[in-house]
Amino acid sequence: MPEPVQLTTFGVTEIEAQQALDRVKVRDVEYADLYFESRTSESVSMEEGIVKRAAKSVSQGVGVRATAGEKTGFAYSDELTKRDLEIAADTARYIANSPKGHSNVPVPTQRRPTHDLYPIEGAKAEVATAERVALLNEIDAEARRYDPRIKNVLASFNTEYKVVVVATSDGTLVSDIQPLSRLQITCIAEDGENRQVGSFGGGGRVAFAYYREDNRHLGYAREAAREAILNLSAVDAPAGVMPVVLAGGWPGILLHEAIGHGLEADFNRKKTSAFSSLIGKRVASDVCTIVDDGTIPFRRGSLNMDDEGTPTGCTTLIEKGILRGYITDKLNARLMGIPLTGNGRRENYQSVVLPRMTNTFMLAGVSDPHDIIRSVKKGLYAVSFGGGQVDITNGKFVFSASEAYLIEDGQITKPVKGATLIGNGPEILTKVSMVGHDLKLDNGIGTCGKDGQSVPVGVGLPTIKVDEITVGGTQR
């Protein structure tokens, strides 16, 4: 168990924090919190065979928030003096109808998060820039060795070391240290006039040693190179409605876009989601059970606690096709009278808390992945994707394949160029007819954007068959 981080790390005493909370929590304010954050980010990147860029950024500050009814008052400051806390407190409480009244904020008691999901010591250990440079150099060599048609390798290694302390008006004072890193590789392949791209990456809340275990970094390099070379021979993608088999792992982005965002409590409280009032209703076929689980050790989307100090959990979103629950933060759980799931997240001290996903995935089914492919006469087998997006209100979502193949008479045949798949969130999972026994979580590359805030997330999927979805290619 990590030792709790003391507020004095931020140059603030517990009494000052308590006084700031007292100041925010006037009578009309139901809840207030202070979020102290210090973040150090480092990156090295390589292109054209040389590691030419290194960067480091340090930021520190506090976000002060008050909620009253549906209202949120929020202020933040990168200065942490008593005076700055007071100014922020006065701004945050502006949403109260009256700045009066006294409420006794209990003295916060320092506690540790209940989970211990990631290696603080390993992440804290300084890794010399030279070691990161060596890692990228080996990646460059490996990708070029894979095939002489690889003409450029772009690779970057990013780490983040984040220390947070949350003090709340309900008497909690809790801290966490959240390491995060990611290795990303893009290869450009050229064959005459034909130029293609392939990407691969991974990471998580892991220490540097993770990337060298079993030469994982070289495996990433070969994957990126393989995808780029494969795309040199890709044919134009088909257009229209057809069966699509999604491979396990990162294609779980389907769940994130099609249903995950739609089940975030804020949209449902406001009744702006296509899933509003569908709890207890069928939204997927009975082979689909989907969870959001923030407690898987070392995963990119995992957290010991959310950004309101609530321990993360595993929430069943869809059970055998029936919509079971939403993911919540304190504000929305309180207003909707539903359980708090530990999904209150924020990008940094400068942003407000929103209900957000952690690691969202479908549980394994019983089908053999080969049988799933064999069951398709003419369709698409999609293995890897770029990004996706959803319109919460009408439920329409898209996600774009970066590696895909035609399936013809039950066989995987030609690779096809990237194409966007488009569907309707509340409908698409009712068309899932087979779920493989091969659940895979993604490698740790996902970043989810909502309301201008980015947070790291994970997804996962077994091989599944979607009986019909619109594929946005160019060929009839």
Add this chain to the structure above:
Amino acid sequence: MLEKTTMPTSANGYAQLAADVLARAKTCGATEADIVVADGETFSVQVRVGAVDRLTKAREKRLGLRVFIGKRSATTSTSDFSRASLDRLVADTCTLAGAVVEDDVSGLPEVGHMATEQPDLDLFDSTVLDTDTQIDWAKRGEAAAFATDPRVTNSEGAEFDSSSGRVVLANSHGFVGSYKSSNFSLSVSPIATESATGGMQRDAWYQVQRKFARLASAESIGQEAARRAIRRLGARKVATKRVPVVFDQETAGSLLANVCSAVSGYGLYKRASFLLDQLGQTIASDLITIYDDGRMVGGFGSRPFDGEGLATRKNTIVERGVLKSYLLDTYSGKKLGLPSTGSASRSVGESPSVGPTNFYLVPGMKSQQEIIGSIKEGLFVTELIGFGINMVTGDYSRGACGFWIENGELAYPVEEITIAGNLKHMLKDIDVVGNDLVFRGRIASPTVKISEMMVAGN
């Protein structure tokens, strides 16, 4: 215990701070260095269904440092301006720079190339609005949307933002530049419901101005937002087919943003652009002329000097379909054997990159109505979603919604469809450019028509 210092209150104070940090970097072994300091205030209020939903207020500051030790360089940033923190930052930066590999073309621009004059481009408005005035703007915008039509039943809210800030850039050549800017914006996002089916549609409208007095009325924004949400009700899929596609100003702007990325020097020297080796070649239809003008008075992307301290200017990017210039900073220019175009953009914690200033497509003669009126069957696109653009190959496949055109009229709204093609061909297939250019951001385009694209639906 952290050391605390008060923030300098003038650009001069920051210039002094910058000079101190630059001097310190020299003593740590830096041969060249530059520094960016940005600070600002932001206010944001979000109103939903008539009540304040969220109110945010903050003042922030950040300092970015880039050092060169010979041909090695590193970049760092911090929000802590205390002496101890900045000393540590300088030392860290020099250590980092020592750890990377020499890069022959790295370095500051040449001394003689730095901007010598800094014109006032009228980017700043000193108006300070009180909280209640800003709440009132958001409330009036949303209320107007609700009042427009009973089918507007819900709302994602209305948001009023105001921000102002200052940027100071200084380097070891002795260049010091600074400018202030401000923004005022209102956006309204209503939700309309179709009573028969319960189907919901959301849309939004917004405006941004550098000067508060130039904002159109809150009511006009709310009404337009409502009109856009209501017109989407009853949207359906269409059959898969090839048809002419008209992009409205917003979605045509996204095509132009794709062109902007493709002409960025960084994508080009990495061989990651579909416009590689096309300088002087015809890349688009002869109706296409594109400028990037950094000196437009009051422009959203205007700045007196770029992210490296070079003078901004008006660059001709495409002239009658011929690619005339890339967007380059010193580094990407050297990689391609070309001079900088004054297009360096700089976010505080990063080394310079390339970005648009006011990047726009020169308008043509036809109105949007005339363009739609000329089409027997086709698609009018009003929104694009997803990331289905491959900048290396130009392959393009995105989710779309909009309206089906039949006999020159908008017949019905459509959704859950994709449009696909390849940007190389799409640019050449633009056969009409509208007359309706309006600057609502750094990238702006009039309506355009592409002669044919694949629309995938049923």
